[in-house]
Amino acid sequence: MPGRIDGQDIAIWRGASGQVHAWGDRCPHRGMRLSHGFVRGETLACIYHGWQYDADGGCDHIPAHPNLVPPKTICATTYSCAESDDVIWVALRPTDEKCPSLAGLRGVRSLTIDAAAEQVASHFGQAVNAILRLGTADNITLALQPMDADHCTAHALSDARADRTDVSRWLEHQRRVIEGQPA
């Protein structure tokens, strides 16, 4: 599936073993978006000419030349990617940091908002941060994905016993309020 972080287009995919990967959304061959590709086992194949990329991003098969071993130099751009507590985390730059723990919470809904991540954080009276803990009764927590200057996606989590529909409505309401505010 496609994603966007700080203006970069990302292809996020899950191999058959369950492992998730985040790559630049561009096939090195002719620039086709890799997020339109298809997964075969632990490889991602580009939908245009079927070039296959292994879990490390290296091209390991070119269908037009089935007997050729592709040169090592052909590879997709890869980013660090991890999955924890219902959330997929991506780092555009190499990092040693662990992704934040959201243990005990359950993912409810992801909603894209027409506002910068900073604006969403300040709406909730917080400094911009990957995680906004809102201290509500249901422990609603937002993992914020900055997409570009005018968009972000809020991934909402809450206590497992919270009513999903309530949390989801609450999030939609917040979005209306935020989008109604002058930036």
Next chain:
Amino acid sequence: MTPEVANHWYPVGMCSGIHGAQATQLLGQSITLGKTGGQFWVRDAGGKALPVIERFGHLWTSPGQPNRDLFTIPEAETPGRRLVDCGSVRVKCSPLRAVENFLDIAHFPFVHTDILGAEPHTEVERYDVDIREEVDEVWATKVKFFQPQAAKSAEGGITTEYMYRVPAPTCAVLYKTCPPRPGEWDVITLFVQPLTEELCEVWPWMALYDDDTPMADLVSFQQMIFMQDRSILENQIPRKLPLDPGMEVPTQADLTSIAYRRWLKRTGYTYGAQVVAA
């Protein structure tokens, strides 16, 4: 607009579809075109009359001074062919990307699955490509590919032979083995009208030996193929065609595309092209 871009003929409409006056765009400029008293005309935004040619069922014009006639396709004039106007498809991509995709066979098994290609028949054998200096055209010959259903008139899989010809920067002609008439070629063309550098109107046209298939089926077959191509063309990054090597990685199967890009660069045709690697 540089003369290298302006001095070409461009398709701007299907003759059968032009009645009164209508507005469109060419190379980022507004133009109007129409038919009065049986005569086609095209005017630029300032009202100046532009030259017109009626050929291949389409109306052609030029904002500059073309130094030669619009190309011809002698093969399409042999008797017994059906000429098929396929209408147009608007695509959000560079006109050059649209042409390059038309010249590419390696995508058939993945984009036109079970129609123009199918796994495991994905191999592209070596073919011949040359830039013919005398006519200033790009040609690819001896192109062979396995196809499950090569055309509306084809039944079962066959290895189809093709020739590709690029007679103008935004036009391409495909000659394809013709199932009912061995030894003859079906002609399928792609005429691209550059609206802007990243938006184009694509006019496919065909001259086929096929007396049986209803016209509507021929058109819808071609339209379906082109819709599949559009889903690719609108999702390539960058939208413009990179002319400098380095940004994209070609292989031997892409020889036609390599020659096409080289030819564009050499002739200074940069409309819809990304010249400096970003």
